Amino acid sequence: MNETTGSEGTGRETTGSEPIAEYRRRLSAIADSTNRYRGRDKVFAAAKLILGVFIVLAAIWLVKYHAARLYLLLIPILLFVVLGVLHERILKRLRSDARLQSYYNQGIARIENRWAGIGETGERFLDPSHPYARDLDIFGPGSLFQLLCTARTSSGEQTLAAWLMAAAPVPEITARQEAVQELTPKVDLRERLVLAGEEVKKNVHPEALIAWAENAQPLNRASIRLTTLLLTALWLLSLVAWWRWDWMAAALAISLVNFGVSYKLRSRMNRAAEGVYGAQHDLALLAGILKIIEAEAATAPKIVQLQHRLGRSGVLASQAIVALSKRVEWLESNDNWFVKIFDPFIFYFPHCVMAIDAWRTRHGAAIREWLAVTGEVEALTSFALYSYEHPADTFPQMPEGGPYLDAEGLAHPLLARANAVPNDLKLDRNLQLLVISGPNMAGKSTFIRSIGINAVLALAGAPVCARRMTLSSLQVAASICILDSLQGGLSRFYAEISRLKQIDELSKADTPVLFLLDELLSGTNSYDRRIGTESFVRSLLGRGAIGLVTTHDLALAEIAERIGTTAANFHFEDTFEDGKLHFDYKLTPGIVQTTNALLLMRSIGLDV
Known part of the structure; x- marks a missing residue:
């Protein structure tokens, strides 16, 4: 189809060069930002190296000549920590710039028809018995799905695939069109979605997360918490008694009891955490996307309705997911070797699981809805991006009756x-x-x-x-x-x-x-x-x-x-x-x- 400078009906009068010009302008700004922050990265890396060497040499000198003044190292150590925090912010900005650079380069590739082979193919959604999916190249390399999909979660990919495989009712089509038209010029919104959360190789796995959230067998948290707190206190007291009165037998006995209880609880706690364990990065991504959706000023009824669905449980979905993400982060700290040593005696893992289980009791029923909203917004955003990058394409009219x-x-x-x-x-x-x-x-x-x-x-x-x-x-x-x-x-x-x-x-x-x-x-x-x-x-x-x-x-x-x-x-x-x-x-x-x-x-x- 030859390029046109406008379109009829619901199309927008624009030229094909506008999106690519905008992308190149943003790429130029990103390149400038990258150059600045790379310079700062080198400065901070050098400063950390110099300060680190100084701390080591100072520690050796103080130990040898002035051991009583080792506290003086607290100042350079604190400075080293501050430098580390500031350096991480710079590295995070460089990672964000790299992600945006890749995003806009892919956009230019789509506009210039160099997109085949870039992005998700959706082959896992291909059903050979579907009445048109294989015949019309809906999924696979060089497919419609690969051209359209910019979703970062599995929910978004699944929703987009479902929309491409089954026609929606006309009122729903009209609502989606209005939402896509509102989202089409919002380049900044799509950029914020690209930067939401960290870039991870895996995506939120909705089936496992929903299955965990809707588990109808909550833990008996009150009795477990009371027992484990009591045993933890006894174990700590036994250590004090061993140190103070040399009661080693008592400490050993309590340690064995705690170890046995931990072993007994382990399989139950693993089952309770199944579906959410290891999902900290995924949840951070989901929380970031939900926060952007909630904050977006929208007038299209479809988008407003989706935003309303995120608040039905009485709390903002993004805030609830952030709370769950923090609990999962505590849970994943159990992989730390120091925590592993003491976990059988202080019940760190069970307490983390119970905190997560308490969250599930309050918000688990809403997870399915939140993931569904995320999927729909990502599918609408994929359509909006396609619309933005192909301004000559139009939205069809959908009359009643037919066939037509x-x-x-x-x-x-x-x-x-x-x-x-x-x-x-x-x-x-x-x-x-x-x-x-x-x-x-x-x-x-x-x-x-x-x-x-x-x-x-x-x-x-x-x-x-x-x-x-x-x-x-x-x-x-x-x-x-x-x-x-x-x-x-x-x-x-x-x-x-x-x-x-x-x-x-x-x-x-x-x-x-x-x-x-x-x-x-x-x-x-x-x-x-x-x-x-x-x-x-x-x-x-x-x-x-x-x-x-x-x-x-x-x-x-x-x-x-x-x-x-x-x-x-x-x-x-x-x-x-x-x-x-x-x-x-x-x-x-x-x-x-x-x-x-x-x-x-x-x-x-x-x-x-």
């Missing part, structure tokens, strides 16, 4: 805008079927994929790669990339007719189907192929479905003529000049009149 799909200047969103050729399309009750014929490589498959993937975007609440688009609520279903299965014992033909059965069942539901069928039934003879295709398509049209069938077998072009006025033939064609094939990728009425198979074979040197 009307698009102008529609192109494939995964292709470079300068290379993608736009086409117009209109399907409704008067024209339900287009049969697209054309030679190899003419663009038939790409065209129906562009229709499907834009419909998926529209039905998820995102902008679409078109000058204008109007569509009703539809169920997208495709048979484009059908694979055989050696492990499952399925031939390609059987896998294809199984998909057709799935599409047939979907067409019986209330929501009309948008079907996209590429080279249907290519695994059988021409006669069976024509009869089978026509019968199947007639059945779909009879249930109110709309869609397209592509073919290079001209016998299938007869289907449109046999069905009548609700079907039409269109084609893509090519020209052969100077020994090369040329394609214009423009949809044209009528049946194709050219073939190119023999020309292609000869062009690569085959003697045919």
